[in-house]
Amino acid sequence: xxxxIPVNEFARYAELFAHTGPVxxxxxxxxxxxxxxxxxxxxxxxxxxxxxxxxxxxAAVDAVLRLTTRQxxxxxxxxxxxxxxxxxxxxxxxxxxxxxxxxxxxxLQQTKAAPQLTRAVxxxxxxxxxxxxxxxxxxAEFATAVAMLLGSDELERVLRCSAARCDDLFLDSTRxxxxxxxxxxxxxxxxxxxxxxxxxx
Numbered sequence: 001x002x003x004x005i006p007v008n009e010f011a012r013y014a015e016l017f018a019h020t021g022p023v024x025x026x027x028x029x030x031x032x033x034x035x036x037x038x039x040x041x042x043x044x045x046x047x048x049x050x051x052x053x054x055x056x057x058x059a060a061v062d063a064v065l066r067l068t069t070r071q072x073x074x075x076x077x078x079x080x081x082x083x084x085x086x087x088x089x090x091x092x093x094x095x096x097x098x099x100x101x102x103x104x105x106x107x108l109q110q111t112k113a114a115p116q117l118t119r120a121v122x123x124x125x126x127x128x129x130x131x132x133x134x135x136x137x138x139x140a141e142f143a144t145a146v147a148m149l150l151g152s153d154e155l156e157r158v159l160r161c162s163a164a165r166c167d168d169l170f171l172d173s174t175r176x177x178x179x180x181x182x183x184x185x186x187x188x189x190x191x192x193x194x195x196x197x198x199x200x201x
Contacts, residue, residue: 044092091158113129156177
């Protein structure tokens with residue numbers, strides 16, 4: 001039986017990285033969280049920026065992986081779908097951390113997430129939590145990033161877009177935590193709709 005690493009243990013890894021200065025792993029894990037949310041939206045959102053979400057294809061998954069690596073492997077979208085939907089359901093269940101943790105722990109177990117150092121030829125060593133050559137490895141990486149988030153005090157930064165007809169999740173990166181929309185496009189759509197509504201009254 002695979003032994004699960006408790007969420008608070010991942011939080012200790014993150015705290016360790018935070019106090020060791022400009023350690024590459026810290027930036028890499030931040031990129032992995034950004035990619036995890038992007039992958040979750042790619043497969044989990046039904047409406048995106050005012051339009052029905054398009055079926056995820058290889059180009060969409062490749063674009064997600066390029067958020068955290070310069071050399072993504074060839075992808076089959078069907079290998080990512082179930083895990084990405086689990087990530088979406090976990091993040092969308094917040095602020096219910098217990099429900100999110102159950103889903104993330106399940107994905108960590110399924111992908112056999114475990115810390116390991118890997119590198120490409122001519123590149124420095126990177127800390128990964130799965131084999132970066134396949135879907136299971138990337139899902140392990142993204143599940144780990146989400147697990148670290150769940151064990152932190154930054155949970156309130158994960159939000160659902162406030163715009164109508166958009167189910168995308170995003171990470172509020174503003175200092176005062178005031179971001180409401182996943183993108184400028186959704187912000188502008190909302191402003192235009194509010195202006196039209198005001199003009200018609």
